[in-house]
Amino acid sequence: MDNMLKEYSVDYRLTAAGCTAQGELPLSTLIRQIIEIATSHANILGIGYKDLIKNRSAWVLGRLNIDLKRLPSMHEDYSLTTWIEAFNRHYSIRNFVIQSKKDGVIGYSSTVWMAINIDTRRPTDLSIIENREEMILGKDCPVSSQFRIPLPKNSDIENLYQFKTTDIDFNRHVTTCRYVDLVQNQLPLDFYDYNSLKYFEIAFHHEGIWGETVKISSEKTGNGELLTAIVNSSNVVICSNRMTFRIR
Amino acid sequence: MDNMLKEYSVDYRLTAAGCTAQGELPLSTLIRQIIEIATSHANILGIGYKDLIKNRSAWVLGRLNIDLKRLPSMHEDYSLTTWIEAFNRHYSIRNFVIQSKKDGVIGYSSTVWMAINIDTRRPTDLSIIENREEMILGKDCPVSSQFRIPLPKNSDIENLYQFKTTDIDFNRHVTTCRYVDLVQNQLPLDFYDYNSLKYFEIAFHHEGIWGETVKISSEKTGNGELLTAIVNSSNVVICSNRMTFRIR
Numbered sequence: 001m002d003n004m005l006k007e008y009s010v011d012y013r014l015t016a017a018g019c020t021a022q023g024e025l026p027l028s029t030l031i032r033q034i035i036e037i038a039t040s041h042a043n044i045l046g047i048g049y050k051d052l053i054k055n056r057s058a059w060v061l062g063r064l065n066i067d068l069k070r071l072p073s074m075h076e077d078y079s080l081t082t083w084i085e086a087f088n089r090h091y092s093i094r095n096f097v098i099q100s101k102k103d104g105v106i107g108y109s110s111t112v113w114m115a116i117n118i119d120t121r122r123p124t125d126l127s128i129i130e131n132r133e134e135m136i137l138g139k140d141c142p143v144s145s146q147f148r149i150p151l152p153k154n155s156d157i158e159n160l161y162q163f164k165t166t167d168i169d170f171n172r173h174v175t176t177c178r179y180v181d182l183v184q185n186q187l188p189l190d191f192y193d194y195n196s197l198k199y200f201e202i203a204f205h206h207e208g209i210w211g212e213t214v215k216i217s218s219e220k221t222g223n224g225e226l227l228t229a230i231v232n233s234s235n236v237v238i239c240s241n242r243m244t245f246r247i248r
Numbered sequence: 249m250d251n252m253l254k255e256y257s258v259d260y261r262l263t264a265a266g267c268t269a270q271g272e273l274p275l276s277t278l279i280r281q282i283i284e285i286a287t288s289h290a291n292i293l294g295i296g297y298k299d300l301i302k303n304r305s306a307w308v309l310g311r312l313n314i315d316l317k318r319l320p321s322m323h324e325d326y327s328l329t330t331w332i333e334a335f336n337r338h339y340s341i342r343n344f345v346i347q348s349k350k351d352g353v354i355g356y357s358s359t360v361w362m363a364i365n366i367d368t369r370r371p372t373d374l375s376i377i378e379n380r381e382e383m384i385l386g387k388d389c390p391v392s393s394q395f396r397i398p399l400p401k402n403s404d405i406e407n408l409y410q411f412k413t414t415d416i417d418f419n420r421h422v423t424t425c426r427y428v429d430l431v432q433n434q435l436p437l438d439f440y441d442y443n444s445l446k447y448f449e450i451a452f453h454h455e456g457i458w459g460e461t462v463k464i465s466s467e468k469t470g471n472g473e474l475l476t477a478i479v480n481s482s483n484v485v486i487c488s489n490r491m492t493f494r495i496r
Binding site for chain 2: 015016017018019020021022023026028032035036039040049074164165166168169170172181184185187188189191192210211
């Protein structure tokens with residue numbers, strides 16, 4: 001396979017209407033763009049939705065982490081570039097670099113994707129994908145999403161939320177972006193005025209559905225991390241999250 | 249002024265990750281794109297943020313309505329085109345047409361913008377803008393946002409919501425998109441499986457802020473409308489909304 005195909009980039013510009021209160025790219029928008037360019041690149045490689053559905057399979061995002069120097073700011077031109085780092089029978093690791101037009105690299109992201117059978121919801125053996133070794137680009141990404149995220153032991157911050165109509169995606173499950181908003185909303189607006197996100201890691205364990213009420217619990221650990229779990233009414237963990245910050 | 253400058257278009261493609269449960273463009277995304285291209289066109293015309301701030305003024309969206317044949321659907325190519333219909337000392341009317349690459353016109357939108365002084369929050373006299381008559385394009389738009397939206401008399405559907413960190417924009421107020429989600433969330437997911445949005449109108453009366461808890465009340469009227477008001481704890485109406493639907 002041509003090396004040019006093994007990497008895929010998209011350019012963006014952050015509009016004023018798309019900014020957070022701090023004049024930056026919302027994390028949920030960055031993660032939506034990460035998912036979108038992963039999807040586009042998979043289509044180009046012939047391993048997209050239309051290809052996997054022939055085996056009644058679809059990609060699901062299992063984990064995602066982001067390591068940031070800073071987020072893109074208002075009116076800034078930035079790009080995302082993605083490539084596949086690894087591929088085995090169980091999952092694929094896909095990486096991303098976030099580059100500012102003026103500053104160069106401002107962040108990295110690494111994601112883990114599984115495929116599931118859409119009828120049984122059981123994992124699909126990725127050996128159905130021929131030539132998958134050929135799609136791998138030997139390019140370094142200095143982040144890893146291989147560590148287990150601890151669940152909060154104490155509940156320093158606790159909120160309840162009921163999933164609503166606009167939280168649901170085409171798979172009839174809660175969107176990734178909504179989970180990202182919910183974990184970020186554990187902290188007040190002015191916290192983000194004084195601190196910026198340094199590291200973000202989220203792992204998806206169970207699918208959330210419309211009408212379900214969840215508990216969002218966070219622990220502030222001794223080493224400056226915020227650990228969050230979103231748990232449903234049957235006490236099943238839907239997703240777990242770890243964030244660290246730096247003072248602005 | 250060159251007529252070409254009086255109109256501005258942007259092309260979009262709806263990705264799978266960006267769809268609702270019904271495989272369509274989320275209304276809040278359409279409205280974000282409407283605000284974004286309005287902003288871009290204002291910049292081109294020399295009446296953007298950077299221009300108005302010289303008079304300590306900024307544009308605020310007062311009303312917005314949308315009349316839809318249908319929403320763009322998954323993987324569809326569509327465009328938005330905007331132009332100014334009218335301009336006086338108090339407000340400007342800006343229109344939009346939504347076009348599908350394959351089907352032609354699928355919707356129209358009309359918006360009313362005021363400018364306010366960012367220190368006093370009082371209206372700015374738009375006669376500060378020279379040559380404003382020259383920016384008007386004599387192009388028809390078969391929707392009007394000149395009618396008053398009635399407030400719900402009964403509260404057939406009632407929800408409470410507290411504004412959170414990710415609901416807040418760069419002006420430190422609740423984003424337009426969040427209000428759009430809140431009024432759409434008055435109806436359950438499966439309602440949208442059987443009905444599609446035909447007409448949407450929203451008027452903004454007061455600004456919502458972080459931490460505030462609001463009551464969202466809706467009345468189903470005899471003529472098939474859903475009237476919604478978002479009201480703060482001091483009983484001040486933040487915004488009012490009217491929606492009608494057609495059976496799919």
